[in-house]
Amino acid sequence: MLRDAVGGLGSCGVVVVCGFPASGKSTAADFLARVLGTAVLDKDRFAPLLEESVMGRLTGDRFDRDSDTYRSLVAPGIYDGLIRTGLTLAAAFPIVLDAPFLSTIRDVAAREMRLDHYLRASTGVTEAVPVVTVWLDTSPAVIRSRMLVRRF
Secondary structure: OHHHHOOOOOOOEEEEEEEOOOOOHHHHHHHHHHHHOOOEEEHHHHOHHHHHHHHHHHHOOOOOOOOHHHHHHHHHHHHHHHHHHHHHHHOOOEEEEEOOOHHHHHHHHHHOOOHHHHHHHHHOOOOOOOEEEEEEOOOHHHHHHHHHHHOO
16 A cells, blocks of 8 residues: 555655654654655654753753744754655655644645645745655554654
8 A cells, every 4th residue: 555655656756754752663664665766754853952952952952843942943843854865865856754734734735835835835845746645543542552662
């Protein structure tokens, strides 16, 4: 089923793999990257030093990703860089983006826009590359068990 989602992507384009934390995004993104013969841009690996140093200074918790401070001051810049880099690369070859994209999806819905139009408008990238969205839906019980394992 995942393989079918990217079957028509061709020689360029971006696959946006999104969902709640611990929903299986990274596993799916890695699979799709292998299918496409390309790389994954993972939000958690995109600029961790920047996120950690800024959050450490702002809140005292380098790993805070749940506060309003993170969501309003740090996340917008991280997502902008991730999306801008992804769309720029996707003009030349397929690329997979791996991130929750929860705020992005809320913004898209509130503006009643298509995701590809929103991504281009929010970053100013004008290349008309194909965008495929994959939303991973996982039960709360599975997410909870995965999150508990990650803590240790």
